Amino acid sequence: MATTTRLARQIRTPEPSWTRHTGVVIVGAGAAGLSVAARLLGSQLPAVLVSRQTLAASATSWSLSQGTRWRTAEDIDAWVAQTGGLADRAAAQALLSRAPEVFAQLDSWADSFDTRHADPRQPAGTQLQRTLSAVVRTGAAAPASNLRIDTDRRAVDVLTDGGGHVAGLRVLGRDGLIGDYLAPVVVLASGGAGQLWSATTAPRSATGDGLAMALRAGAALRDLEFTHFAxxxxxxxxxxxxxxxxxxxxxxxxxxxxxxxxxxxxxxxxxxxxxxxxxxxxxxxxxxxxxxxxxxxxxxxxxxxxxxxxxxxxxxxxxxxxxxxxxxxxxxxxxxxxxxxAQSLVGGIAADADGETEVPGLFAAGEVSCTGALGAGGAADAQIAWALVSGISVGSKLSGAPLPSCGAPVARESEGCSPASTLPGIRTASEGALGLSREHERLRKASDFLARLPGDDDFGELGLTATNLRAVGAAMAAAAIARPETRGWHRRIDHPQSSPKWERTIRVACDASGTLHVTSSPVAS
CATH class of the missing domain: 3.90.700.10 (Succinate dehydrogenase/fumarate reductase flavoprotein, catalytic domain)
Known part of the structure; x- marks a missing residue:
């Protein structure tokens, strides 16, 4: 019998050294997070963009995609065929119809800030990152700007009030101090979890932080079994x-x-x-x-x-x-x-076309999010388009509505961190069971290994990484076990064919005690 996986609902940290009030906290400064911030500039919403590193360091910067195909509308039927027949048509249509307008806006920004000239020493994504950074930095520096940029801060947990509504974000600074932003809206745009695998093209910052925080806050992860490999x-x-x-x-x-x-x-x-x-x-x-x-x-x-x-x-x-x-x-x-x-996630935090999740006040954009638009795979360069479109969509949704109300943060059931020494084992288990070739017994053993890892170490940077990767790996293994077929980027050698009855979406979530549960439902047509 498989071991029940139970995760902490919140990470036990030292007491916060500071508290700041704002309206919206955006986590992540890649294409998605910067797009949200750019769209909020000039609105009446006070916002903070929190970046783990500088604005120049993100997975976007290393993207080789120039986004050429996204400047004209794609055919929805051809798109669904590319996604293993698993795309949510409404979500896919929203992506395809919005992409040309978003890329036109990006081109306009590139002209305005003179960032169009390609640097042959850098990947194509560097121009995109440079353009969006210029827009956001300039807007944040304007007199009476509504946007603040805080770099060198790593998100630890989404804070919630007694009713389960978002109440803010806890962060770890480079100085080692814990701080709390108190806000009724948090946007997770923190990228993927490529560091689950020892062989990955994803940056070191791809440690699954947003996915793990969403799980702990009560959100579901959708279609996490699908991972794009270079x-x-x-x-x-x-x-x-x-x-x-x-x-x-x-x-x-x-x-x-x-x-x-x-x-x-x-x-x-x-x-x-x-x-x-x-x-x-x-x-x-x-x-x-x-x-x-x-x-x-x-x-x-x-x-x-x-x-x-x-x-x-x-x-x-x-x-x-x-x-x-x-x-x-x-x-x-x-x-x-x-x-x-391993390159990027196809699945992510379950969200609607405007980035809203099941947790009131929690939004998600970019690689960390999943609306079903990408189905079981999607085009090879879809992540850049998805980051831009979803980021602009979230920013538009927030800028056109008043801020919701929330109460004071209430502590959820907390635990310490998994030991930093477990990181190699987590990667080994993921590499062996969650790679391109998957099989039930290997998945079960990896799931059991991750379920049994301790979570009682003191808080620390590497321990936080181990804790988050363990949570994402456990959720991914649960989703992969639950899909007994081969489809898109999910290949089961013990189930080598696709089955019409598995044209379904799979969700993984934690209950109030932190126990992982898996459900499935038909894909919206």
Whole structure:
């Protein structure tokens, strides 16, 4: 029998050293959080943007997507087909219809702040981050601005009042002090949980904080079993790759430019799939996973030497070339060892098209959120579009309505942190059970391992990371166990086919005692 998983409803911390009152707290300064903040500028709502690092450091900054396809409306039927038939049509239509307008606004901002000029030394997402940061910084610096920016603060928990309504946010500063923002609205835009896996292209800050906080506050997580993997990431040598350090993504642009997959003798591999630029990413990632497994976990390479030395020195390839050379491989002269790597979440905090969750006053935007628009997968570059559209949608919703009322924060049942020493075990369990290839017994063992981890350590930064990743891993394992089929980015080797009866959405939530529960319901058509 599987072990019951029980999570803390709140993290036990030292007493707050300071308290500040505001109207809206936005957590995260990537594309989603900055979009919320940009939309709130000039409104009557007092707001604080809380960033774990500086405004220049986010997963958005490393995105290779230029968002070209999103400047015109996508066909809804074609979109649903890409999402494993699991997309909520209304949510998907909202994404597709709003995207062109949002990207037009982004282009206008880029022109206004002169951030359009591409820097060939940086990924495409850097321009996007620079543009949004310029908008928000300028607005926050204006006289009598309604927006404040607080960097170097990590969110710890969403605070709630006696009725379960949002009452604020608890944070940890770089100085080690705990503080509370008291506010009736919190927007979680804190990104994903890529650090669950040892092989990931996600930044070190992708520790699942928003997902875990939402669970503890009473919100549900939706479709968390679906995780997007980069099919071709640089399989860096252990000599140069540190634990938790993101792998270099060798993106779709290289495959479109004619890069080939070869073995260690330079012989073509996986030619039966056809041209790489036309292969769906889940299919390609799983084929590479299986081929590497058959070779003992290595032996596959992306040969992009045909692009030519001159092209490797130009945008958009230069940033990738620089990153590869830092890892000890020169793409101009040698094939690049590859492996799939966890990249971003498809599921997230259950929310409606305007970002509202089941917890009054709690909103979610970007990768941390899920409306069902992406179904079981969606387009490879959907995360940037989703971050922008959902962020603008949340900001628009909040700016057009009065602030709700809330009471004083009331402590929920609290526990300490999982020991920092459990982090390697959490990653090992996730890598083995929650990767591209999943099977019931491995999932059950990982779930039991995560359920039994202690949670009685004193509060600390690494302990908070371990606690949050444990919570997200447990919820993801529960969702994966509950879906006995293969669909989109979820492949069960013990259930290799899709089943019409599982055209359903799966939700994981905590009850009042912190016990995880799983439910499912038909996808809205």
């Amino acid at each position: 099919p071709t990431a640089l399989a860096a040598s252990a000599r140069v790759h540190l634990p938790g350090e993101p792998l270099v993504e060798l993106g779709a642009a290289l495959r479109r430019a004619g890069a080939r997959i070869v073995d260690d003798q330079g012989r073509p591999v996986l030619d039966e799939l056809g041209p790489l630029d036309s292969v769906a990413e889940p299919v390609l990632a799983m084929a590479i996973h299986d081929a590497r497994s058959a070779r003992g976990g290595s032996g596959l390479f992306l040969d992009a030497r045909g692009i030519g030395a001159q092209s490797w020195g130009l945008y958009p390839y230069l940033a990738t070339a620089r990153a590869c050379r830092e890892q000890g491989v020169d793409p101009v002269s040698a094939p690049l060892p590859i492996r799939p790597a």
